[in-house]
Amino acid sequence: MPRAILCILDSVGIGGAPDAAAYGDTGSNTFGHIAEHAAAGKADRAGLRSGPLNVPNLDALGIGAAIKLSTGTLPPNLSATPKGGRFGVGREVSKGKDTPSGHWEIAGVPVPFEWGYFPQTVPTFPDDLIADLIEKAELPGVLGNRHASGTEIIAELGEESIRTGKPIVYTSIDSVFQIAAHETHFGLDRLYRVCEIAFWMTSPLKIGRVIARPFIGEDAASFKRTGNRRDFAIAPPEPTLLDRNKAAGHQVFAIGKISDIYAGHGVTHKIKGTGLPQLFDKTLEALEMAADRAFVMTNFVDFDSEYGHRRDVPGYAAALEYFDARLPELIAKLKHDDLLILTADHGNDPTWQGTDHTREQIPILLFSPSVSQGEIGIRSTFADIGETIAHWLGLAPGRHGKSFL
Ligand SMILES: O=P(O)(O)O[C@H]1O[C@H](CO)[C@@H](O)[C@H]1O
Numbered sequence: 452m453p454r455a456i457l458c459i460l461d462s463v464g465i466g467g468a469p470d471a472a473a474y475g476d477t478g479s480n481t482f483g484h485i486a487e488h489a490a491a492g493k494a495d496r497a498g499l500r501s502g503p504l505n506v507p508n509l510d511a512l513g514i515g516a517a518i519k520l521s522t523g524t525l526p527p528n529l530s531a532t533p534k535g536g537r538f539g540v541g542r543e544v545s546k547g548k549d550t551p552s553g554h555w556e557i558a559g560v561p562v563p564f565e566w567g568y569f570p571q572t573v574p575t576f577p578d579d580l581i582a583d584l585i586e587k588a589e590l591p592g593v594l595g596n597r598h599a600s601g602t603e604i605i606a607e608l609g610e611e612s613i614r615t616g617k618p619i620v621y622t623s624i625d626s627v628f629q630i631a632a633h634e635t636h637f638g639l640d641r642l643y644r645v646c647e648i649a650f651w652m653t654s655p656l657k658i659g660r661v662i663a664r665p666f667i668g669e670d671a672a673s674f675k676r677t678g679n680r681r682d683f684a685i686a687p688p689e690p691t692l693l694d695r696n697k698a699a700g701h702q703v704f705a706i707g708k709i710s711d712i713y714a715g716h717g718v719t720h721k722i723k724g725t726g727l728p729q730l731f732d733k734t735l736e737a738l739e740m741a742a743d744r745a746f747v748m749t750n751f752v753d754f755d756s757e758y759g760h761r762r763d764v765p766g767y768a769a770a771l772e773y774f775d776a777r778l779p780e781l782i783a784k785l786k787h788d789d790l791l792i793l794t795a796d797h798g799n800d801p802t803w804q805g806t807d808h809t810r811e812q813i814p815i816l817l818f819s820p821s822v823s824q825g826e827i828g829i830r831s832t833f834a835d836i837g838e839t840i841a842h843w844l845g846l847a848p849g850r851h852g853k854s855f856l
């Protein structure tokens with residue numbers, strides 16, 4: 452009874468995308484640079500972690516070997532010889548370096564169109580779009596209206612937002628329209644409604660997502676974003692692996708952000724979770740419920756949202772070590788015909804300039820009690836991951852990518 456478990460370690464890239472120059476990201480390497488910083492004592496934080504990166508379980512599955520294959524260089528304290536599983540590298544054909552592009556392509560559907568983006572101007576959003584939003588959502592106005600880091604703009608404008616009732620609208624280098632507002636002063640349900648209205652206005656512009664960014668706290672020093680983030684995303688242009696497995700009558704567990712990323716399409720069990728520990732727990736729980744030919748997919752967003760975008764090297768290193776320490780629990784739960792794949796959707800090198808994603812290749816670490824050790828090389832599309840899982844679950848081949856099993 453085959454089952455498949457796909458863990459997306461959001462933003463855990465491994466460097467070296469051949470087209471990185473087009474994104475200003477030549478030389479970025481999320482995992483490799485964290486390992487280098489840690490080895491040099493530059494990822495220490497009192498009370499959190501210190502010293503070289505300690506990820507023996509990821510290393511046993513081939514993370515070091517995958518990075519070496521991707522960049523030609525083995526980072527410190529990692530091994531070039533895995534102890535089990537199959538390792539490889541994924542290269543993205545879709546344009547853009549955001550979450551939906553990566554996830555859709557991983558699920559067998561590369562993005563066939565150019566995403567819409569907002570310019571690096573102030574204001575960034577078209578006047579008519581904002582005027583329309585203010586009118587339809589009955590807002591007293593908006594704040595922000597520029598490119599920004601979400602935590603920084605809340606610290607800067609959060610108090611004014613509470614005082615005036617105006618939500619904060621901002622974007623990034625990604626195809627996103629983000630709206631931050633206070634969970635209770637503005638109201639969470641109201642924020643979601645405003646996002647929904649914005650989504651209908653921005654989707655014709657091929658903006659991938661409108662993201663609700665609720666926060667709590669009463670002043671700049673205490674503002675904190677909550678787990679009630681919600682992404683309103685464009686639906687994938689073709690049926691993904693999730694749709695295909697659901698259509699075959701099998702379970703599809705979507706854990707964390709997964710359901711949002713695929714606009715709810717192809718999901719039979721939507722499971723929310725906040726923070727790495729809970730997302731990991733929910734993944735283990737889903738495995739308990741997963742029947743024959745089930746597909747379990749989890750997005751571990753914190754690597755990206757809490758550490759990558761925040762350019763927090765010690766935090767990112769500690770998160771990798773946490774995930775690594777829990778990996779044996781997941782592996783212990785695998786039955787003979789279960790397939791586990793660990794991968795990422797893009798990079799977000801915390802040592803890089805700015806606060807945006809980085810165009811990188813991704814690790815593909817595959818493990819099953821019934822698959823021998825080996826290497827799968829550099830795959831020319833992330834869609835090979837989806838096709839491998841489709842093959843494993845007995846689905847007909849899709850239009851993009853090839854199974855590596
Ligand atoms: O700075 P925050 O609000 O975390 O925004 C980040 O989150 C968005 C979605 O992943 C990205 O486009 C990036 O801008």
Ligand SMILES: [Mn+2]
Nearest residue numbers: 461462550796
């Ligand atoms: Mn992502």
Ligand SMILES: [Mn+2]
Nearest residue numbers: 755756760808
């Ligand atoms: Mn991100």
